[in-house]
Amino acid sequence: MIADSIIHALRNALGKGNFPLHEPYFAGNEQRYVQECIASTYVSSVGAYVERFEKELAAYTGARRAVAVVNGTAALQVALQLAGVHANDEVIVPALTFVATANAVQYLGAVPHFADSEEATLGLDPLALREWLKIIAERAGDAYRNRQTGRRLRALVPMHTFGHPCDLEGLLAVSHDYRLALVEDAAESLGSRYQGQHTGTFGLLGTLSFNGNKIITTGGGGAILTNDERLADHAKHLTTTAKLPHRWDYVHDEVGYNFRMPNLNAALGCAQLEQLPEFLASKRRLFKRYQEALADIDEVRLMEEPSGCKSNYWLQTLVLEESAVEQRVEILKATNDVDLTTRSAWRLMHQLAPYEDCPRAPLQVAESLRSRIINIPSNLSN
Amino acid sequence: MIADSIIHALRNALGKGNFPLHEPYFAGNEQRYVQECIASTYVSSVGAYVERFEKELAAYTGARRAVAVVNGTAALQVALQLAGVHANDEVIVPALTFVATANAVQYLGAVPHFADSEEATLGLDPLALREWLKIIAERAGDAYRNRQTGRRLRALVPMHTFGHPCDLEGLLAVSHDYRLALVEDAAESLGSRYQGQHTGTFGLLGTLSFNGNKIITTGGGGAILTNDERLADHAKHLTTTAKLPHRWDYVHDEVGYNFRMPNLNAALGCAQLEQLPEFLASKRRLFKRYQEALADIDEVRLMEEPSGCKSNYWLQTLVLEESAVEQRVEILKATNDVDLTTRSAWRLMHQLAPYEDCPRAPLQVAESLRSRIINIPSNLSN
Numbered sequence: 159m160i161a162d163s164i165i166h167a168l169r170n171a172l173g174k175g176n177f178p179l180h181e182p183y184f185a186g187n188e189q190r191y192v193q194e195c196i197a198s199t200y201v202s203s204v205g206a207y208v209e210r211f212e213k214e215l216a217a218y219t220g221a222r223r224a225v226a227v228v229n230g231t232a233a234l235q236v237a238l239q240l241a242g243v244h245a246n247d248e249v250i251v252p253a254l255t256f257v258a259t260a261n262a263v264q265y266l267g268a269v270p271h272f273a274d275s276e277e278a279t280l281g282l283d284p285l286a287l288r289e290w291l292k293i294i295a296e297r298a299g300d301a302y303r304n305r306q307t308g309r310r311l312r313a314l315v316p317m318h319t320f321g322h323p324c325d326l327e328g329l330l331a332v333s334h335d336y337r338l339a340l341v342e343d344a345a346e347s348l349g350s351r352y353q354g355q356h357t358g359t360f361g362l363l364g365t366l367s368f369n370g371n372k373i374i375t376t377g378g379g380g381a382i383l384t385n386d387e388r389l390a391d392h393a394k395h396l397t398t399t400a401k402l403p404h405r406w407d408y409v410h411d412e413v414g415y416n417f418r419m420p421n422l423n424a425a426l427g428c429a430q431l432e433q434l435p436e437f438l439a440s441k442r443r444l445f446k447r448y449q450e451a452l453a454d455i456d457e458v459r460l461m462e463e464p465s466g467c468k469s470n471y472w473l474q475t476l477v478l479e480e481s482a483v484e485q486r487v488e489i490l491k492a493t494n495d496v497d498l499t500t501r502s503a504w505r506l507m508h509q510l511a512p513y514e515d516c517p518r519a520p521l522q523v524a525e526s527l528r529s530r531i532i533n534i535p536s537n538l539s540n
Numbered sequence: 541m542i543a544d545s546i547i548h549a550l551r552n553a554l555g556k557g558n559f560p561l562h563e564p565y566f567a568g569n570e571q572r573y574v575q576e577c578i579a580s581t582y583v584s585s586v587g588a589y590v591e592r593f594e595k596e597l598a599a600y601t602g603a604r605r606a607v608a609v610v611n612g613t614a615a616l617q618v619a620l621q622l623a624g625v626h627a628n629d630e631v632i633v634p635a636l637t638f639v640a641t642a643n644a645v646q647y648l649g650a651v652p653h654f655a656d657s658e659e660a661t662l663g664l665d666p667l668a669l670r671e672w673l674k675i676i677a678e679r680a681g682d683a684y685r686n687r688q689t690g691r692r693l694r695a696l697v698p699m700h701t702f703g704h705p706c707d708l709e710g711l712l713a714v715s716h717d718y719r720l721a722l723v724e725d726a727a728e729s730l731g732s733r734y735q736g737q738h739t740g741t742f743g744l745l746g747t748l749s750f751n752g753n754k755i756i757t758t759g760g761g762g763a764i765l766t767n768d769e770r771l772a773d774h775a776k777h778l779t780t781t782a783k784l785p786h787r788w789d790y791v792h793d794e795v796g797y798n799f800r801m802p803n804l805n806a807a808l809g810c811a812q813l814e815q816l817p818e819f820l821a822s823k824r825r826l827f828k829r830y831q832e833a834l835a836d837i838d839e840v841r842l843m844e845e846p847s848g849c850k851s852n853y854w855l856q857t858l859v860l861e862e863s864a865v866e867q868r869v870e871i872l873k874a875t876n877d878v879d880l881t882t883r884s885a886w887r888l889m890h891q892l893a894p895y896e897d898c899p900r901a902p903l904q905v906a907e908s909l910r911s912r913i914i915n916i917p918s919n920l921s922n
Binding site for chain 1: 584649788791792794800884
């Protein structure tokens with residue numbers, strides 16, 4: 159039974175006890191900053207922690223600007239809107255992703271178009287995507303449209319799965335050749351770098367998430383990254399109800415959103431961000447322990463950072479060999495039964511009821527990965 | 541100069557110093573609950589404070605259920621969706637409201653249809669609305685449509701302006717006669733009652749806001765109220781990404797939203813809600829002081845709770861007599877110049893660029909009110 163071998167290996171790496179998939183870890187200034195924030199009464203839409211968090215995120219990621227918002231989904235929705243996505247456009251997203259990637263497209267009235275992933279990164283495969291676009295994309299003026307649906311192909315959204323950067327160089331080339339705005343969904347990859355540069359800073363815009371299950375958390379929160387000052391200013395305006403500054407008057411010049419991050423949440427974020435280097439080291443130590451413990455199990459591959467990349471190792475990931483696919487559910491069940499929390503990869507987007515009729519490329523690799531991926535306990539405190 | 545008389549009266553009521561429009565007031569268990577929340581590590585999408593806040597909100601308002609969400613705009617968007625609002629429907633909202641009321645309609649692809657307010661409540665005028673619907677509504681099967689646009693008239697959204705309940709009895713009758721779902725935007729009226737019953741509990745659904753400028757705050761937050769268990773369950777499902785419960789699998793059965801209120805924010809909310817009775821008493825004491833101080837200025841009326849209602853007196857409001865309209869800007873400027881923060885009513889919805897082409901009823905009263913309303917300092921600490 160592979161399940162038994164895996165449980166044995168996980169216990170070797172982790173020891174006795176309950177091991178969740180990932181929990182927040184508060185060992186820094188969280189209590190202090192949040193107390194200061196409440197004492198100041200500035201817990202809501204205005205406050206010094208929001209500005210500080212934005213500045214520190216920009217400094218950390220190397221993006222020229224960061225705009226803090228209420229969550230990663232909202233960040234992606236607004237980033238796509240700023241990238242020019244309109245109703246009835248198509249936006250290429252991985253089939254293997256959390257549902258928020260597709261939802262953000264749908265909220266704009268646009269249509270997600272699902273593309274395949276590659277084994278090495280778990281992210282979008284630029285070669286397969288190029289082959290697919292050769293078949294379905296036709297030139298229409300300055301742009302390309304999907305000849306099968308007639309819709310404009312507007313944007314490309316790579317997602318860095320479980321923190322592993324995908325092939326940004328290849329995807330940037332595809333986005334250039336097919337006039338697609340590249341917007342990175344870096345919700346899972348704070349701290350991950352591709353050829354030394356932080357994920358989320360390669361496209362026109364990128365987005366982060368600070369949900370409770372992410373490497374750092376603000377309770378709920380997200381951010382938009384961009385090197386374009388004009389887009390950053392517009393992101394701030396759009397996410398703060400598009401109100402024009404005035405001492406007493408309330409004028410809004412476009413349909414904005416109530417998407418600002420509350421100062422209370424930003425206070426938590428500032429404390430968390432200070433600890434990110436240690437969190438990254440902790441995640442990497444756990445990876446090494448798993449690497450050692452799992453070395454002798456031929457039927458599983460422990461997901462390793464792609465070549466040229468530094469992953470944040472947010473969620474440690476087993477990829478079963480084809481020969482072990484039948485045992486996936488048994489492994490999930492057996493591990494969860496002994497308080498080693500594991501989970502499956504997400505159901506693929508085109509297999510979800512709301513997205514089953516959306517356009518899609520051949521998805522063999524994503525389908526295979528979906529049947530082979532198991533996330534294993536990845537707590538920071540390990 | 542009326543401005544001088546008003547400044548004199550405000551100083552009589554308030555004393556010396558800076559007086560903001562409204563600031564949060566933290567005199568209870570805020571620090572304790574938030575510290576407990578961080579210590580528990582459950583700061584995000586799961587946690588005991590969210591459930592407690594929901595239960596306590598339901599108990600306080602008398603709604604069967606309350607669902608805590610990320611802000612009042614999100615609450616209204618989801619409430620409207622649950623009330624059956626679809627793309628290209630029309631939803632009747634006041635022209636005199638904060639822009640979020642119209643935005644929530646627009647996010648669903650529906651069209652806001654602006655209606656007039658009445659002097660006594662500052663909210664939708666049921667008599668004027670009925671007259672208008674006699675002209676523009678035509679029967680189409682079980683429903684009514686706008687004969688001028690051909691669109692289905694789907695819902696009616698009263699908003700309780702500055703905490704003063706509008707004429708719910710009249711509006712419920714109109715909504716019944718014209719088959720409109722009634723969804724109350726009670727963002728400003730937590731603690732306000734109409735004939736003894738809490739605002740937000742009269743329609744199919746109602747919504748609250750806990751933004752930093754509201755009578756209680758969660759940093760950012762909102763809630764959906766309803767007496768319908770099925771709608772409440774659906775609201776919870778939709779606002780938590782529509783994920784089906786499963787130990788390790790990720791299946792979403794409809795397009796959901798990442799709209800849950802983080803536990804960190806709910807912790808603050810639980811502490812704030814405990815103090816709501818005292819906050820209401822404080823707001824009412826301030827009203828009485830203003831009533832006395834302003835009694836001799838003939839050109840202004842201090843907004844008083846409508847007959848049969850208990851207002852939360854969230855924002856104290858002056859309504860200028862017609863004779864004093866010309867002095868509005870001077871009053872706003874002069875008061876703000878001496879650190880008495882005042883503000884204008886919102887620009888009317890049909891006067892905002894994104895909504896200028898939307899259908900609308902005659903709006904004489906709203907236009908008049910917009911030119912006569914001045915909110916004056918309303919702090920809880922007064």
